[in-house]
Amino acid sequence: MASKKNGPADPQQWARETQLVHGGTLRSQFGETSEAMFLTQGFVYDSPEQAEARFKNEDPGFQYSRFGNPTVAMFEERVRLLEGAEDARATASGMAAVNGAVMSYLKAGDHIVSGRALFGACRYIVETLSQRYGIGCTLVDGRDLDAWKKAVRPNTKMFFFETPSNPTLELVDIAAVSKIAHDAGALVVVDNVFATPLFQRPLQHGADIVVYSATKHIDGQGRCLGGAVLGSKDYVTNHLQEFLRQTGPTMSPFNAWVMLKGLETMPVRVKAQTATAARLADHLAAQKGVTRVFYCGRADHPQAGIAKKQMTGGGQMIAFEVEGGKAAAFKLQNALNLIKLSNNLGDAKSLITHPATTTHYRIGPEARAELGIGDGLLRLSVGLEAFEDLAADLDAGLAAVRR
Numbered sequence: 132m133a134s135k136k137n138g139p140a141d142p143q144q145w146a147r148e149t150q151l152v153h154g155g156t157l158r159s160q161f162g163e164t165s166e167a168m169f170l171t172q173g174f175v176y177d178s179p180e181q182a183e184a185r186f187k188n189e190d191p192g193f194q195y196s197r198f199g200n201p202t203v204a205m206f207e208e209r210v211r212l213l214e215g216a217e218d219a220r221a222t223a224s225g226m227a228a229v230n231g232a233v234m235s236y237l238k239a240g241d242h243i244v245s246g247r248a249l250f251g252a253c254r255y256i257v258e259t260l261s262q263r264y265g266i267g268c269t270l271v272d273g274r275d276l277d278a279w280k281k282a283v284r285p286n287t288k289m290f291f292f293e294t295p296s297n298p299t300l301e302l303v304d305i306a307a308v309s310k311i312a313h314d315a316g317a318l319v320v321v322d323n324v325f326a327t328p329l330f331q332r333p334l335q336h337g338a339d340i341v342v343y344s345a346t347k348h349i350d351g352q353g354r355c356l357g358g359a360v361l362g363s364k365d366y367v368t369n370h371l372q373e374f375l376r377q378t379g380p381t382m383s384p385f386n387a388w389v390m391l392k393g394l395e396t397m398p399v400r401v402k403a404q405t406a407t408a409a410r411l412a413d414h415l416a417a418q419k420g421v422t423r424v425f426y427c428g429r430a431d432h433p434q435a436g437i438a439k440k441q442m443t444g445g446g447q448m449i450a451f452e453v454e455g456g457k458a459a460a461f462k463l464q465n466a467l468n469l470i471k472l473s474n475n476l477g478d479a480k481s482l483i484t485h486p487a488t489t490t491h492y493r494i495g496p497e498a499r500a501e502l503g504i505g506d507g508l509l510r511l512s513v514g515l516e517a518f519e520d521l522a523a524d525l526d527a528g529l530a531a532v533r534r
């Protein structure tokens with residue numbers, strides 16, 4: 132029986148907004164309102180018997196902060212409730228989450244099939260790093276179900292993809308691709324950053340593992356790095372946990388505390404950013420010199436049907452193409468006053484980047500062409516500023532292009 136002090140009986144039954152404020156809270160003997168930050172490396176035992184019991188996993192207390200920490204545990208439980216997963220582990224960054232999710236499960240001789248439209252470092256892990264350890268990889272156009280099917284080999288153990296993708300917001304049909312993976316006996320890992328944890332729940336559509344860069348919408352205010360991996364108890368216990376414990380990509384308690392506070396306000400922030408993004412996407416589409424707008428919430432998104440099926444909001448990311456290639460894209464950026472030039476995203480501050488010369492510079496012109504990343508493409512992460520100020524800033528940028 133839950134005590135009255137802890138509110139409604141079962142946190143799993145709470146609405147998500149409620150879970151994000153109260154889920155996972157562990158109060159110390161002082162009864163603090165806000166979550167406590169446990170900046171400690173280790174934990175003391177009452178007796179050698181208790182120490183022995185902890186090491187045998189017969190006593191649930193903490194041992195060492197590389198294995199677990201109360202503040203980090205609060206974050207893990209809150210993000211687990213949010214995703215509706217059986218279990219969750221926090222990591223030092225989004226890339227530590229991706230690397231842990233992939234490398235804890237695979238071994239030499241295995242094969243990954245991955246969507247090719249990926250965040251650069253994710254592509255490095257599945258395509259380059261894995262190869263050094265004898266894991267094969269086939270990259271496919273994530274929109275093409277036949278390509279996923281054809282890429283399967285007898286040793287395929289994992290499907291990996293991002294949806295929406297960075298930066299052109301291509302979508303992968305999570306349910307359809309998960310079915311192909313499961314028919315082949317492979318595990319499905321989804322990097323869910325661009326959708327935000329608010330608007331897409333890959334586990335409900337058939338995926339097995341969800342990874343986050345908590346650096347983005349979970350922090351939401353551009354402060355700390357962090358990540359999370361969510362999945363079944365079996366996967367976490369038998370694969371992920373040992374890998375993370377022994378290799379140490381641990382989230383710091385300070386960062387976990389920042390992320391916990393970030394989760395409390397995430398729905399409010401992301402909804403406001405999304406409302407502004409939807410208006411800005413329409414505004415941009417009506418401007419001279421803008422040749423294309425990519426936004427998951429617009430009816431002209433090439434995969435609007437899939438967006439409707441698996442996303443409950445368009446998100447705060449927009450990509451758009453300006454006429455005049457790199458020169459025009461640079462002129463626009465140089466004329467901006469309010470919107471900051473940064474390759475980060477999900478911040479309270481609106482951020483713009485030119486993928487061809489920054490995030491996607493290293494993959495080269497051919498891979499960029501394959502992904503539809505032209506020299507005039509700009510990616511905009513919409514923040515919490517007023518729509519009118521952002522629209523005026525972009526208008527000034529576009530006016531500079533026309534001059």
Ligand SMILES: *Cc1c(COP(=O)(O)O)cnc(C)c1O
Nearest residue numbers: 224225226250322324344346357
């Ligand atoms: C930012 C990002 C990552 C990496 O996260 P870090 O916290 O920077 O390590 C991975 N995937 C996607 C889609 C991202 O946007």
